[in-house]
Amino acid sequence: MSTFLIPLDSRSRDPVYQQICEYLKVQIRKGRLKPGEKLPSARGMAQNLGVSRSTVDLAYGQLVSEGYIESLPCKGYYVCEIDGMYFPGEARKADEQEDTAKRERLAAGEKEDYETDFALDGIAPGGFPHNLWRKLARRALAEGEDQLYKPGDPCGEPGLREALAGYLYQARGVRCIPEQILVGAGNDYLLLLLGTILGSGRKMGMENPTYLSAYYDFRYTGFRIEAVGQDSQGMKTEDLEASGADTAYVMPSHQFPMGMVMPLKRRMELLAWAARGEERYIIEDDYDSEFRYKGKPVPALQGFDGNDCVIYMGTFSKSLAPSVRVSYMVLPVRLMQRYQNRGGLFAVTVSRADQKILELFLKEGNYERHLNRMRAVYKNKHDLMLRELKELGDIAEVSGENAGVHLLVRLKNGLSEQEAVQRAGKAGIRVYGLSEYQISRKKKIQESTVVLGYACLREEEIREAVRKLKKIWDIRENYE
Amino acid sequence: MSTFLIPLDSRSRDPVYQQICEYLKVQIRKGRLKPGEKLPSARGMAQNLGVSRSTVDLAYGQLVSEGYIESLPCKGYYVCEIDGMYFPGEARKADEQEDTAKRERLAAGEKEDYETDFALDGIAPGGFPHNLWRKLARRALAEGEDQLYKPGDPCGEPGLREALAGYLYQARGVRCIPEQILVGAGNDYLLLLLGTILGSGRKMGMENPTYLSAYYDFRYTGFRIEAVGQDSQGMKTEDLEASGADTAYVMPSHQFPMGMVMPLKRRMELLAWAARGEERYIIEDDYDSEFRYKGKPVPALQGFDGNDCVIYMGTFSKSLAPSVRVSYMVLPVRLMQRYQNRGGLFAVTVSRADQKILELFLKEGNYERHLNRMRAVYKNKHDLMLRELKELGDIAEVSGENAGVHLLVRLKNGLSEQEAVQRAGKAGIRVYGLSEYQISRKKKIQESTVVLGYACLREEEIREAVRKLKKIWDIRENYE
Numbered sequence: 001m002s003t004f005l006i007p008l009d010s011r012s013r014d015p016v017y018q019q020i021c022e023y024l025k026v027q028i029r030k031g032r033l034k035p036g037e038k039l040p041s042a043r044g045m046a047q048n049l050g051v052s053r054s055t056v057d058l059a060y061g062q063l064v065s066e067g068y069i070e071s072l073p074c075k076g077y078y079v080c081e082i083d084g085m086y087f088p089g090e091a092r093k094a095d096e097q098e099d100t101a102k103r104e105r106l107a108a109g110e111k112e113d114y115e116t117d118f119a120l121d122g123i124a125p126g127g128f129p130h131n132l133w134r135k136l137a138r139r140a141l142a143e144g145e146d147q148l149y150k151p152g153d154p155c156g157e158p159g160l161r162e163a164l165a166g167y168l169y170q171a172r173g174v175r176c177i178p179e180q181i182l183v184g185a186g187n188d189y190l191l192l193l194l195g196t197i198l199g200s201g202r203k204m205g206m207e208n209p210t211y212l213s214a215y216y217d218f219r220y221t222g223f224r225i226e227a228v229g230q231d232s233q234g235m236k237t238e239d240l241e242a243s244g245a246d247t248a249y250v251m252p253s254h255q256f257p258m259g260m261v262m263p264l265k266r267r268m269e270l271l272a273w274a275a276r277g278e279e280r281y282i283i284e285d286d287y288d289s290e291f292r293y294k295g296k297p298v299p300a301l302q303g304f305d306g307n308d309c310v311i312y313m314g315t316f317s318k319s320l321a322p323s324v325r326v327s328y329m330v331l332p333v334r335l336m337q338r339y340q341n342r343g344g345l346f347a348v349t350v351s352r353a354d355q356k357i358l359e360l361f362l363k364e365g366n367y368e369r370h371l372n373r374m375r376a377v378y379k380n381k382h383d384l385m386l387r388e389l390k391e392l393g394d395i396a397e398v399s400g401e402n403a404g405v406h407l408l409v410r411l412k413n414g415l416s417e418q419e420a421v422q423r424a425g426k427a428g429i430r431v432y433g434l435s436e437y438q439i440s441r442k443k444k445i446q447e448s449t450v451v452l453g454y455a456c457l458r459e460e461e462i463r464e465a466v467r468k469l470k471k472i473w474d475i476r477e478n479y480e
Numbered sequence: 481m482s483t484f485l486i487p488l489d490s491r492s493r494d495p496v497y498q499q500i501c502e503y504l505k506v507q508i509r510k511g512r513l514k515p516g517e518k519l520p521s522a523r524g525m526a527q528n529l530g531v532s533r534s535t536v537d538l539a540y541g542q543l544v545s546e547g548y549i550e551s552l553p554c555k556g557y558y559v560c561e562i563d564g565m566y567f568p569g570e571a572r573k574a575d576e577q578e579d580t581a582k583r584e585r586l587a588a589g590e591k592e593d594y595e596t597d598f599a600l601d602g603i604a605p606g607g608f609p610h611n612l613w614r615k616l617a618r619r620a621l622a623e624g625e626d627q628l629y630k631p632g633d634p635c636g637e638p639g640l641r642e643a644l645a646g647y648l649y650q651a652r653g654v655r656c657i658p659e660q661i662l663v664g665a666g667n668d669y670l671l672l673l674l675g676t677i678l679g680s681g682r683k684m685g686m687e688n689p690t691y692l693s694a695y696y697d698f699r700y701t702g703f704r705i706e707a708v709g710q711d712s713q714g715m716k717t718e719d720l721e722a723s724g725a726d727t728a729y730v731m732p733s734h735q736f737p738m739g740m741v742m743p744l745k746r747r748m749e750l751l752a753w754a755a756r757g758e759e760r761y762i763i764e765d766d767y768d769s770e771f772r773y774k775g776k777p778v779p780a781l782q783g784f785d786g787n788d789c790v791i792y793m794g795t796f797s798k799s800l801a802p803s804v805r806v807s808y809m810v811l812p813v814r815l816m817q818r819y820q821n822r823g824g825l826f827a828v829t830v831s832r833a834d835q836k837i838l839e840l841f842l843k844e845g846n847y848e849r850h851l852n853r854m855r856a857v858y859k860n861k862h863d864l865m866l867r868e869l870k871e872l873g874d875i876a877e878v879s880g881e882n883a884g885v886h887l888l889v890r891l892k893n894g895l896s897e898q899e900a901v902q903r904a905g906k907a908g909i910r911v912y913g914l915s916e917y918q919i920s921r922k923k924k925i926q927e928s929t930v931v932l933g934y935a936c937l938r939e940e941e942i943r944e945a946v947r948k949l950k951k952i953w954d955i956r957e958n959y960e
Contacts, residue, residue, distance in 0.1 A: 344696025
């Protein structure tokens with residue numbers, strides 16, 4: 001047993017026990033202290049170093065818990081045998097080089113910069129009700145105190161769910177009790193969660209083209225996916241039946257990206273399809289139903305469901321802001337029962353504070369007022385888009401109008417979708433080819449079509465961009 | 481074609497077009513208007529009712545979009561054929577009865593009420609830094625404006641991830657660049673997400689007993705789960721090897737529920753196990769590492785990983801509050817690459833506002849100060865628990881001390897776990913049987929042991945409850 005001369009630095013910010021600890025670690029790492037070697041007793045070491053016994057106890061305790069030494073009862077402390085040990089201290093020297101290498105491996109593709117982006121997510125600039133939100137946030141944080149920071153209900157706070165049930169009944173004809181609602185941080189999460197409730201091995205029927213995020217959610221949840229044909233009324237029920245799917249994902253209020261509204265008859269056919277099987281479900285994604293510019297909103301499919309088979313999904317991403325991260329799902333009673341009765345409910349993914357803010361927002365008519373304001377904003381943009389796109393003349397056909405915040409333009413002058421997108425890109429305008437939303441090459445989709453989201457653009461920007469597009473897309477003009 | 485006498489109510493809050501619409505719907509539903517029957521022209525109807533043409537256009541448009549009537553070009557409007565149609569209007573009459581029935585089906589089991597709950601989630605009353613949080617929330621909401629409400633980075637905001645990487649390096653020895661971090665709303669979500677990145681068909685090795693939520697997350701993600709033996713140092717690597725698992729879930733800083741710290745040697749063995757296979761991963765859940773009352777925190781396993789195989793998970797649920805819903809995961813570069821390169825990244829599950837607040841909280845030393853304060857609070861409770869539990873004398877053995885916010889008590893006087901829990905319950909004290917955290921009956925776990933979380937309890941409550949437990953659990957005393 002050697003006598004240690006541990007250089008202790010009384011001016012160091014590291015406490016003495018830690019200096020002892022670090023010194024011994026280095027000795028062990030460098031092999032100067034060999035496995036099996038006995039260390040001085042704590043008392044001996046303390047005397048040796050002129051420190052208190054408890055300081056050495058602390059250092060030894062630390063070394064034991066990190067596995068460098070072990071304490072054998074009545075015998076003392078011994079250096080451990082450690083196979084293939086390597087140490088963060090040494091490894092860190094290479095950090096900077098290593099970090100650069102990591103960064104290169106993870107470098108995401110450079111994003112191109114466009115002057116105008118007909119993006120399909122996002123909201124109108126200035127559309128978020130900042131002042132009100134801040135006020136409600138203050139109230140929510142003040143009212144809650146400690147309650148707000150206890151674990152909440154895994155399905156969502158009762159207050160928010162009650163407010164949602166009321167809103168959904170009034171505005172969308174959804175018939176549910178608050179206990180059927182699951183609150184979650186976005187549709188991706190809710191669809192993953194739904195996947196764990198429905199169980200694996202299911203076959204999902206989706207329209208083609210469709211909402212790609214949902215497609216990926218299902219794919220990564222372990223669904224098999226069948227592309228089902230659609231016509232001007234939405235998903236074809238006979239194709240759905242033929243596909244062998246047991247679950248169907250539809251957006252009856254405003255299909256994305258095609259923009260059609262599913263008429264009542266087709267809705268009834270879908271419900272009849274679901275009723276023909278024991279465990280068939282329809283997922284109704286009502287993502288932008290708040291924005292309808294002609295007539296009254298068509299009630300949700302869920303309100304017509306007499307067989308406990310419609311899963312209704314709604315979100316605040318379009319109606320409030322995508323970064324608020326709150327969506328909700330109304331489950332059929334039998335599915336909610338299944339979730340409740342299983343072991344391990346997942347913890348809710350929205351903070352209680354945010355849930356409280358949203359509850360206040362819904363309860364005091366704020367949401368209605370906000371929606372009315374935004375509906376007017378988007379209707380103006382929608383009408384402007386239609387007027388400006390009319391200027392394209394007979395080279396283009398517009399569809400998907402009267403609802404939502406995007407439109408489709410089909411080019412009839414022989415310009416391909418790819419060319420249309422590229423020409424726009426060269427002029428600094430980002431438009432989206434319809435085929436990006438295709439989930440199967442087998443089912444034909446409308447050719448030469450681009451999708452234009454207009455929520456995020458200012459009116460002047462829309463005017464200018466569409467005028468540019470007219471020039472760029474008119475082949476005659478270009479080659480005159 | 482009949483002449484319609486539609487009773488229009490000019491004082492009604494419903495607009496006229498809607499009254500027309502509703503009236504015609506009822507006629508169609510009741511069969512007074514038959515499928516195939518022709519409606520008056522819009523002009524004729526308008527004259528007939530003394531309303532404007534555009535009002536009737538609106539009503540007809542609505543009926544078309546809901547599928548009640550169809551418009552045949554150059555011919556007019558016809559009532560649709562609708563098979564098996566049923567209507568929400570009628571269905572709603574039964575709503576109240578229906579709602580009661582639903583409520584009964586979804587009634588969750590009544591929660592028993594305890595005077596004292598040694599709960600394992602939650603934080604110290606008064607432990608949440610309200611004032612600071614409110615201040616930072618105001619700053620975050622004021623600074624961001626519209627930026628805060630645009631869709632954010634699917635992996636988490638760069639600012640927060642940078643702050644996290646800095647904190648993790650300093651406090652936990654985690655070596656990563658911000659690009660390796662995924663921010664998410666809680667561990668359940670992050671483990672589901674991880675499941676989609678790792679892919680299905682994997683075999684997960686877990687200690688027995690273990691953290692049940694993780695067990696369920698993996699189960700519902702499609703992992704096969706193997707219970708792996710553990711001893712006083714944590715998961716046994718030879719058992720792990722023998723299990724055939726390709727992924728291991730461990731909590732080296734403070735195993736839940738057993739409370740042991742994994743020594744360095746075992747950590748190295750685990751890393752060696754992972755290095756022996758191409759696609760082996762270790763999930764290191766560092767859920768409560770912030771609270772260690774003796775010596776310096778043991779650095780994370782991740783910091784020793786030279787083979788890009790440790791997935792590090794951390795959370796603010798213990799250190800800040802469970803309801804804040806922010807966790808994070810440091811992925812090996814190769815897994816982050818795999819995620820980035822796949823189609824369909826999931827949208828982030830934490831609002832940008834909350835991410836911004838947390839970034840400010842981390843960056844300005846607030847978190848460190850908060851942790852120091854909480855560490856002192858919990859250390860006092862920890863020491864008090866140990867002192868009070870000592871009073872149980874030789875009937876009990878305490879373990880899992882020096883870290884975290886829970887302790888284990890093994891009863892050595894022949895009292896079974898079930899009896900111990902029941903006796904406590906009768907006295908108004910909720911304690912948790914160790915076997916609740918058991919994931920396999922085949923692997924033996926420590927008998928007659930209860931788990932006591934003390935984070936949420938006031939010191940006086942702890943004192944009183946433990947004194948009661950002493951009486952209740954001491955069989956001699958009870959039967960004297």
